[in-house]
Every structure is written in structure tokens, then in C-alpha cells.
Amino acid sequence: xxxxxxxxxxxxxxxxxxxxxxxxxxxxxxxxxxxxxxxxxxxxxxxxxxxxxxxxxxxxxxxxxxxxxxxxxxxxxxxxxxxxxxxxxxxxxxxxxxxxxxxxxxxxxxxxxxxxxxxxxxxxxxxxxxxxxxxxxxxxxxxxxxxxxxxxxxxxxxxxxxxxxxxxxxxxxxxxxxxxxxxxxxxxxxxxxxxxxxxxxxxxxxxxxx
Numbered sequence: 001x002x003x004x005x006x007x008x009x010x011x012x013x014x015x016x017x018x019x020x021x022x023x024x025x026x027x028x029x030x031x032x033x034x035x036x037x038x039x040x041x042x043x044x045x046x047x048x049x050x051x052x053x054x055x056x057x058x059x060x061x062x063x064x065x066x067x068x069x070x071x072x073x074x075x076x077x078x079x080x081x082x083x084x085x086x087x088x089x090x091x092x093x094x095x096x097x098x099x100x101x102x103x104x105x106x107x108x109x110x111x112x113x114x115x116x117x118x119x120x121x122x123x124x125x126x127x128x129x130x131x132x133x134x135x136x137x138x139x140x141x142x143x144x145x146x147x148x149x150x151x152x153x154x155x156x157x158x159x160x161x162x163x164x165x166x167x168x169x170x171x172x173x174x175x176x177x178x179x180x181x182x183x184x185x186x187x188x189x190x191x192x193x194x195x196x197x198x199x200x201x202x203x204x205x206x207x208x209x210x
Contacts, residue, residue: 001130004117004142006064007035007045022103024070027118028144029087034133041132045139048082050118053141060091061145068098070146080144089114089144101145104195110148117142123169 007029031047058076062068071077071091079090093099105111122138 004119004140006115006117017059022099024089024093024102024106024146026089026114026146027086028089028114029177031084031086033086037134041134042129043134043136045086046135046137047084049139050080050082050087050141051138052084053118053139055082056141058141061143062098062102063147064117064143064145064205066143070094070099070102078144080141082186087116087144091144094210104149106146111146113147113149114144115147116144125169162205 016146029045029050031049032044034042034044037043054073057072057074058078059066059069059073060071062070070093073080077092077094081088093103102111118136118139118141120136120139122136124135124137126133126135
């Protein structure tokens with residue numbers, strides 16, 4: 001989970017009992033919701049930022065504790081979906097001590113938030129305002145969690161300097177630009193080689209005609 005950032009919010013969770021199955025539902029992310037991260041910058045998550053991530057295996061934890069697994073998408077006990085509001089979470093709460101505790105704590109209102117861990121793979125920065133704005137366009141998703149302290153700025157990123165974060169983004173842009181330049185050079189080389197072959201073929205035809 002190295003370099004994964006943690007986010008969350010008091011977005012509300014609820015319990016739903018259906019037959020023998022107990023399901024916890026809520027939103028881990030709300031699209032385009034501006035939040036200040038550690039007084040460094042303002043951040044928002046763009047709609048459908050996790051579309052690619054949902055194809056992978058994501059875990060559900062109790063309070064970000066990897067030793068307290070509640071579900072996972074691979075087994076079908078965690079279901080994630082993107083709708084017009086945000087990233088919706090459904091967890092089939094297990095009949096374990098952690099699962100039973102979580103169920104009771106949500107019923108009592110002691111746990112009322114969700115959080116998530118992610119790593120941005122595509123982002124944009126806007127420096128025109130008083131504080132830099134970061135928009136996360138696409139991201140990997142490691143886990144979602146039910147937590148009693150869903151503070152959005154609970155993030156390793158907020159404890160690093162803004163310059164460090166933006167240096168990473170700049171490095172990504174430079175890498176993408178380099179790849180574009182290399183592709184362009186390779187295309188020009190192929191065109192030049194093709195033109196050289198055509199010119200050589202034309203010369204050969206002229207030689208045979210003479």
C-alpha cells in the first residue's frame with residue numbers, strides 16, 4: 001500500500017438486512033466535492049475516476065486495518081459501482097467478531113462514514129486561484145473502509161510538501177511528452193525509409209528502361 005493516499009468523508013452509511021444476508025451500504029466518494037487537503041491544496045475527484053480500477057480486486061476493511069477484512073470484490077462480498085453521485089459501496093457483512101461489531105456500531109450511529117485508499121494515475125493542477133486545485137481524473141483503488149473518523153484529509157499526501165506532489169505530476173507529464181516525441185521520431189524514420197525505398201525502386205526502373 002506504499003504511496004496510497006487515504007480519503008474519506010461523513011457521507012453516511014446504513015445497514016440493510018435481507019433474509020440471512022446483512023449488507024452495509026454507503027458512498028466512499030462523492031464526485032466533484034471540493035475538499036482542502038492539509039492546507040496545501042483543494043482536491044476533487046472527477047466522475048468515473050475509478051472505472052478502470054473497478055475491474056481489479058478491491059478490499060473492504062474495518063477502519064483501514066488490513067487485518068480486519070470485511071469483504072472483497074473478487075469474492076463478490078464487496079460490490080462497487082459508479083453512479084451520478086459517486087462511488088457506491090455495498091459490503092455483505094460477515095458473521096465474524098469484526099462484522100458483528102461493525103453491524104452493531106453502524107446501527108447505533110457510532111460509525112457513520114466511509115473512507116478509501118487510492119493512487120492517482122491521471123491528474124490536473126490549476127494554480128490560478130489563491131490555493132492550488134487538484135483534480136483526480138483517474139486513479140487506482142486499493143480499499144474502502146468503514147470508519148468512525150472519516151476525516152477526508154487523513155492522508156500521507158497532506159504530510160508531504162505540495163512541491164513533492166506536483167513534482168511527481170510533472171514527472172508523469174514529462175514522461176508522457178517524451179513518449180510522444182519518441183513516437184513522432186519513429187514515425188518520421190519510417191516515412192523516410194519508405195520514401196528512400198520508393199526512390200530506389202524508381203531509379204531501378206529508370207536504369208532498366210535505359
